[in-house]
Amino acid sequence: MSSIVLPTSRLMALVILASSLIALDLFMVASTGLLGLAIIVFILILRVYVVLAQTVLANIRVITSYDGIREGDPLKVAYTMCNETVVPIAIVELSLAYPEYLKIIEGSPGALILIPPRGCITYKTVFLARVGKHRIGPLRAVLRDPFGFFKGAELKLGDILEVSIRPREGEVLRKILLNIARSTGLSKARRAGEGSEFYFTRDYRPGDDLKRIYWKALAKMRLAVREYERESMIYTLFLLLIDKSMLYGPYLNTPLEHISRIIAIVSRHLAEKNDWINSIILAGGRLQIGIPGRGRRGYVNIINNISSIDYMSIMNDRSDSENLKALLRSTISTIVSTTPRSPINLIVIASLDNATSVASELKHLQYLGKFTIHMFIPIPHLYGLEKISPFERAIYRIKTFSDTSRAQSIVRDIRRTGIRALAVTPWDMATRIIARIERMRV
Amino acid sequence: MRSIYITVATSIVSAVLAFPLLAISLSMIAGYTIDLKDIFDLRNIYSTIRIASILLSTIFIILAVLTINSILYVIALISHVVIGNYEVLLSPIYLLPIIFYGLLKVLSEGWRRDQVKSINISISGLLLTIVSLIVIISSAIILSYYIGSIIWGYIIAIRSINIDVLVLRSLADFLTINPLGSTILVGLSIVGFYVLFREFTEILVLYINPSRQVALNALKSIDFDVPFKPPLSSLRNMIISLSIAPPFYYLIAQTLDRFNLMPESLVASILFKWLLSVLVLTILWIIVSKLLTRLDESDPSLLSIASGLILILLLYSLVYILGLWDPRAESLSLENVDLYLKRVIFNYYSTLFSIVELILILLGVAP
Numbered sequence: 001m002s003s004i005v006l007p008t009s010r011l012m013a014l015v016i017l018a019s020s021l022i023a024l025d026l027f028m029v030a031s032t033g034l035l036g037l038a039i040i041v042f043i044l045i046l047r048v049y050v051v052l053a054q055t056v057l058a059n060i061r062v063i064t065s066y067d068g069i070r071e072g073d074p075l076k077v078a079y080t081m082c083n084e085t086v087v088p089i090a091i092v093e094l095s096l097a098y099p100e101y102l103k104i105i106e107g108s109p110g111a112l113i114l115i116p117p118r119g120c121i122t123y124k125t126v127f128l129a130r131v132g133k134h135r136i137g138p139l140r141a142v143l144r145d146p147f148g149f150f151k152g153a154e155l156k157l158g159d160i161l162e163v164s165i166r167p168r169e170g171e172v173l174r175k176i177l178l179n180i181a182r183s184t185g186l187s188k189a190r191r192a193g194e195g196s197e198f199y200f201t202r203d204y205r206p207g208d209d210l211k212r213i214y215w216k217a218l219a220k221m222r223l224a225v226r227e228y229e230r231e232s233m234i235y236t237l238f239l240l241l242i243d244k245s246m247l248y249g250p251y252l253n254t255p256l257e258h259i260s261r262i263i264a265i266v267s268r269h270l271a272e273k274n275d276w277i278n279s280i281i282l283a284g285g286r287l288q289i290g291i292p293g294r295g296r297r298g299y300v301n302i303i304n305n306i307s308s309i310d311y312m313s314i315m316n317d318r319s320d321s322e323n324l325k326a327l328l329r330s331t332i333s334t335i336v337s338t339t340p341r342s343p344i345n346l347i348v349i350a351s352l353d354n355a356t357s358v359a360s361e362l363k364h365l366q367y368l369g370k371f372t373i374h375m376f377i378p379i380p381h382l383y384g385l386e387k388i389s390p391f392e393r394a395i396y397r398i399k400t401f402s403d404t405s406r407a408q409s410i411v412r413d414i415r416r417t418g419i420r421a422l423a424v425t426p427w428d429m430a431t432r433i434i435a436r437i438e439r440m441r442v
Numbered sequence: 443m444r445s446i447y448i449t450v451a452t453s454i455v456s457a458v459l460a461f462p463l464l465a466i467s468l469s470m471i472a473g474y475t476i477d478l479k480d481i482f483d484l485r486n487i488y489s490t491i492r493i494a495s496i497l498l499s500t501i502f503i504i505l506a507v508l509t510i511n512s513i514l515y516v517i518a519l520i521s522h523v524v525i526g527n528y529e530v531l532l533s534p535i536y537l538l539p540i541i542f543y544g545l546l547k548v549l550s551e552g553w554r555r556d557q558v559k560s561i562n563i564s565i566s567g568l569l570l571t572i573v574s575l576i577v578i579i580s581s582a583i584i585l586s587y588y589i590g591s592i593i594w595g596y597i598i599a600i601r602s603i604n605i606d607v608l609v610l611r612s613l614a615d616f617l618t619i620n621p622l623g624s625t626i627l628v629g630l631s632i633v634g635f636y637v638l639f640r641e642f643t644e645i646l647v648l649y650i651n652p653s654r655q656v657a658l659n660a661l662k663s664i665d666f667d668v669p670f671k672p673p674l675s676s677l678r679n680m681i682i683s684l685s686i687a688p689p690f691y692y693l694i695a696q697t698l699d700r701f702n703l704m705p706e707s708l709v710a711s712i713l714f715k716w717l718l719s720v721l722v723l724t725i726l727w728i729i730v731s732k733l734l735t736r737l738d739e740s741d742p743s744l745l746s747i748a749s750g751l752i753l754i755l756l757l758y759s760l761v762y763i764l765g766l767w768d769p770r771a772e773s774l775s776l777e778n779v780d781l782y783l784k785r786v787i788f789n790y791y792s793t794l795f796s797i798v799e800l801i802l803i804l805l806g807v808a809p
Contacts, residue, residue, distance in 0.1 A: 004644060004660055010544045013512035017540060020520055021531060026628060027621045030528040033597070038590030040632060045582040048643045058653035085651075088574040093552045107560035112552040116567035117574055125560055144552075146575060147544030153659040 004153060005050045011149040014039055043149065050145045054152035056087045057143050060115070062158040064137060068129050069307075071168040071261070072252060074105060075129035079139050079158045082120040089115035093142045094123055097160075099134055101311055102127045103251055129165045130252055131260045132309040136161045164307040167260040169268060177269050177434050199227045234441055235276040235292075235342055237335065238263050238302065241350040241358055242283040242314055245380050253426075255378045259349055260306045262430045266347075269434060271299035279305045280335065282327055284313030289334055321357055328361040341370060345440050347433060348375040348419075352407055359414040359421065366418050374436045375414060375421040376429060379407050445555045452550040456510045459539040460503050463518060463530065467500040470525075495524045510550060512543035593635065597628055603803065612712050613800055672738055679734055683727040688790035690757070691722040719793045729753060 021036030061082040068075035077096075083089060095110035106126035115121050123139065137160045143152035201214050204223040217224035240263065246256040267277050271294075278292035279302045290305040292298065319327075335346070346365065350358045355377045365371045379400070388396065407423035414421035424432055499521035506514035519540075522530045530536040554560075601618045616623040648656065672678075695718060698704050708714050733749045 004648075004656055010512055010547065013516045013540055013543075016513070017516050017519070017537075020516075020523070022628060022632075023625060024523065024528070024531070026624045029523075030531065032528070032531050034587075034590055034594045035532065037594050037597075037632070038587045040636065041589045041593070042582055042586035044636060044639055044643075045586055047640060048647065049578060049582070051644050051647045052651065055647055055651040055653045055656050058655040059651065088571045088578070090571060090575050091548055091552070106556070108554035108556040110552075110554050111557035111560050112549065112554075113561060114563070114568065114571040114575075116563070116571040119564070119567040119570065121567065122562035123560055124562065144548055146548070146579065147541050148548040149544055153656070153663070155655055155659075 004054055005047060005150050006153070008144075008148055008151055010147070011043065014043055014149065018043075046145050046147070047150055050143060050150040050152060052087055053089045054143050054155075056083065056085050057089050057092065057115070057141060057152070057157075058155050060084075060089075060157065062139070064158045064161055066136070066161050066163055069164070070166050071129055071131045071257065073129050073168075075102075075127040075163060075165070076124060077127065077136050077161060077163075078122055078124040079137070080120055080122045081115055081157065083115045083117060086117045088117045089143065090146055091144050093144060094157075095140045096123075096125060096136070097138060097140060098125075098127070098136045099311060101247070101315075102130065102134060102136070104128075128251065129163075131165050131167045131257050131306060132311050133307065134163045134165070134311060136163060164304075166303050166307045167257070167264040169261065169265040173261075173430055174265055174269070177265060177430060201225065202227055233275060233342075234270075234345060234437065235340060236267075236270055236278075236345045236347060236437055237292075237339060238267070238277075238279040239331070239335070239346060239348045240279065240281045240283075240306075241348070241354055242281065242309065243351050243354055244314060244317065245351045245353055246378075247311065247314060248380065255351070255380050255426075256309070258426050258429070259378065260309070262433065263306060263349075264303060265430060266433050266437070267299050267302045270437070271295050276340075277302060278339075280331060281305055281309060282331060283309050284315075284317045285319040285323060285327065286310070286313055287327060287331060287334070289338070292338070324354065324357060325361060328358060332361065332365060335365070336368065339370075343440075344371050345437055346371050346373045347437070348373060350375065350377060352377055352380060352403070352410065355410050355414060355421070359417055359419050363417040363419060372440060373419045374433070375419050376433060377407055377411060377421065377423045378429065379403055379423055379425060444550070445553050445557075448553040449550050452510060452546040453507070456539075456543060456546055457507045459542055460507045460515065462535045463515075463522070463539075464500065464503045464507075466522070466527070466530070467496055467503060467518075470496045471500065492525045495521045506543070510543055510547045512540045512547075515539055515543060593632075597631065600627065600631075613716055613797070614803075616713055617800075671735070675734070675738065676731075679727060679731045682734070683723060683730045686730075686753075687719075687723045687726050688787040690726060691719050691790050693757070694718065694722060715793055716797055719790060720797065723794070726753075 018036040018039040021032040021039070024030045025033030025036065061084065063080040063082070064078070065080075066075060066077045077098075079096075092113050092115060093110070094113055098109065104125055105128045107124060109125065111123060113121055113123065127136075137158055139157040141155045141157050143155075144150065201217060201224045204213065204225050208225045212225040212227075214224040214226050240259065242256055246259070247254055249255060249257075263279065267279070270277050274295045275298075276292060276294050277298040279290040281288040281290075288305055288308055291301045293301045346362075348358065348362060355375065359375060362373055362375075366373060380403070404423070411421045411423045420436070422432060499518045502514045502518035502521065505511070506518060519530055519536060601624060603614065603618060617627045618624060695715070699706075729749045729752065733753075
């Protein structure tokens, strides 16, 4: 029973005082016994209040909510606590359980609060949202009496919020990609064939469909037919292998966040061209297999898959290279069994540490004929350059030189296996990917 | 992240609260003309103690203000009592800081820097909470004074009790007139009252307002590796202890008497007999409980075996010391001890029951 409420060291002061007062009276020094006893009774009454308030706090109604689903936006988390009894609850020391990799931009991670009788109080905190799935909460509450003589056992208030944050697509980068791509709208092969877009007119040849005769040309006494540009359709599958090294870097500019943004923007670009797209994410020893889709549906599926990346599972991942290989084999069999027979662009993004083992497993896919594998290896330390001054950047570049040369050596080794590998910087990754995809368009 | 403003504000308030006591201490220091040579002179020992107490009090007040520590403040207060300045214990000006230091400490430790931005509460709700808290605390203070006066009246009644029975008078006098005895009596009464009231209110509150989470917390805090105890095992252990205590008590009393290990007047006094009987019973109860609990668990450990052996060795050593047993005899004979048993058991239980009777009289249960 006594574990409901515990005395604190501050109570010792009152106990010493009360004992001294009673002892002085008993030793007939001064008439202070009654005061000493009154203090002890006061302690008891205070304890009764804390026990009562603790049970009220444990039964309190808590409403949890959050607002904000896009990377870089404020993610507002709110806990509204409503006390339906007439007992005021004071003082509650709140602390919010949240992942350490999330940054608070407004408010505090905890607070001292008073909960009014028959009233509500809202505790809210604003985080700077970053891509992936995050678990926030519950609120940990420790009740103290106003003078801090007693404290209740820690209570958990509210639910754990599972927040999925989508990557943000930069408009500048999107325009750059549009310029790189050969056209907007539906993908065109620059070849005559079946399609809906007008390409050119040519002279009628026997056997041409009458519906395709260009009547305006006939008015000029020329028998011609319309030719349409053939629509090209490609299947792009993103395979993203995430490990701990991708979580390090400036806030919102870690390799993972950068890659997520790039995949989002590239997949949007491909969705606008009505291509088939899909994603498979291997993170924290777990395989997240997306749903293939064409156009907008495919894009939404990819975004959902990215926003389900669980940071905590990556951080707590203890799997070794053997586990990774086993997972990769399972990934390959999933890829083979779930993709169509048509040619597939497999865009693999792996860290510098895993690239070699990933390539050695994936090279077998090439023998099936339908897969064209493009591997992109982000150089991790270059992601730290985004937010620093040019001078610091110049010095930092010297430091990252060894990483870059290591990346180049790994890329050379991978290329020998037939996989088109490329070590990329944060600045050219998106353009490189889109250039590769567009080159594959037939 | 703590708020620097709150830290500064609480420090200022703590200094203001401690100012009256600090002022008294400083004025006392100012009133003294100290000759350093006299400090180490034993003839001026009382003066030296007074000066030391005032200095100590001043240091503790300053430390209490700096650390917002109510224990240090209480020590400073008690230092004043040492020099005979009792009024500091009766004036609210000097006593209130002890309570408010707790509040200040809670604020300074728990208030976060940007917490105002995190909290959304209506002004009416905040005012209602503060007002209701003031009402609760004020009522608690008034109520505690009245309940305290009732209990204190009861304690005074116990202390003024007049017992005619000669056997009980010495112990009754010790408990009522002797300050040490009174302290023991009052201390035990208060502790008993506190524990009973605490358990009762806790059960009552949980019954009125049951909470799953609180119940789970309470259950989780219990050590799950608790051995199974058969029902009424404590009573069984007490009965066994009571049955074997008389010979032990008697043998120990005889040993003390025969070998003059303690002053004769003390050994002969009834108060000592009471003390010894209770002490023997308590120690035996602990040993028997240890032994039997292990046997209940079917896991006789080294401790339980040692407890049993100690009992047997103690018994035989005492019997041998008193010359009641001759190990050179052909057979193990405790005939002489048997002769004592009737008298011993009668004496022991009469002593023990007189204590129980006295407690009942003091509690007002028996006339």
